[in-house]
Amino acid sequence: MIPASFEYEAPTTLDEALDLLEKHGDDAKILAGGHSLIPMMKLRFAEPEFLIDINNIPGLAYIKEENGYLKIGALTREAELEHSDLIHSKYPIFTDASKLIADPQVRNMGTIGGNIAHGDAANDHPAVLIALNATVEITGKAGKRTVPIDEFFFGFYSTAVEENEILTAIHVPIPSNGTGNAYHKLERKVGDYATAGAAVQLTLDSDGVVTNAGIGLTNVNPTPLRASRSEQALKGKKLTDETIAEAAQYASEDCNPSADLRGDIAYKRAMVGILVKRMIQKAAERALS
């Protein structure tokens, strides 16, 4: 399969890329890792007239802590997240997610920015960023703006990134002491989208009381879903079998999965409950270690 014809430019500065976007508007698509876009172009699900390849723009791939935030450049590859010592030691939820995304070759190309900007609730980073209360840095000709993750996803393939803007970074608040996080998805085989996935971040005080909870769900709602009732059920409480079960129950009730080859609705709700329970336990273990 070969994509339909298109124009292609590979600018070497962000300004040039933004100029091209300004000129071509919604006829243009940004090409980052390309492992969602190119398959869609081969299948004619997407037929952009103009591709703006941002892979030759320096300075868009980094992982660093700065001014109270973990900052991840949009062009950072999944493989870089997977193998980063900083990520592995302080933000293991990204290691959990990255190593379950597709396969090693795809992770050498796929980027965290593309994973978010694609606006697909089946992707894994959206739920993670919901659990971590991230903000998304978006750059346009007028400069940079940041959007909280809860205001980022509008609908299927639709996000807060305007047609003349580029998603340039993810900002995650550096968690306080006593914080742990974890992600897991159930997948039928390597490379499949999640049947269901759960991302959890918990902060526990010295008495073991949950002072903060973030829970995001993958592929069980038209948009990436925050399990708000589950978060509230944990806050101010100690983690017991009962509080964990209550939070898991709320998540399975509040999601809106659709039936497909990966399972029917009842099965997916049950899997959400189990994944949320297990990720609460794993996040708590990591918070205490």
Place this chain on the structure above:
Amino acid sequence: MAREITVTVNGTPHTLEVENRLLLVHLIREKINLTGTHIGCDTSNCGACTILLNGKSVKSCTILAVQANGKEIQTVEGLAAPGEMHPLQEGFKENHGLHCGFCTPGMLMRSVELLEDNPNPTEEEIRWGISGNLCRCTGYNNIVKAIQWASAKMRGEETPSTEPEFVS
């Protein structure tokens, strides 16, 4: 809708005009005439088209040829000089790491990066490492053994026995 690009393939630079929509795997197979890189699923699932792009294993069916402009490509043809074998190729030969051979070039190119990143992988690490490569013949056991054999050889250690295991 075409442009001139320069790619270095197995050490040899090639400058050629390509359509923007040409896929990297077609550039390699049809413009540069290196047909060792295979097209299996054409949907970035099977890994038969795996090559090294600037040293990283990638699926060339899901990359545009124009994206490779200015980059180094290594294909299975570049693994060893004619008449010689890379330790991985030798490992696949010694351990019967292939039946039909269709997946083999992709398996080899993926394994090159796998062993560069991790010269002494466990069996589990090998299985995760080749999780993006499908083989429909072998059941993977002999592929895993082949990679273990090559890893021992490349570390300068004694290679494991290639005698088949019989269950009594």
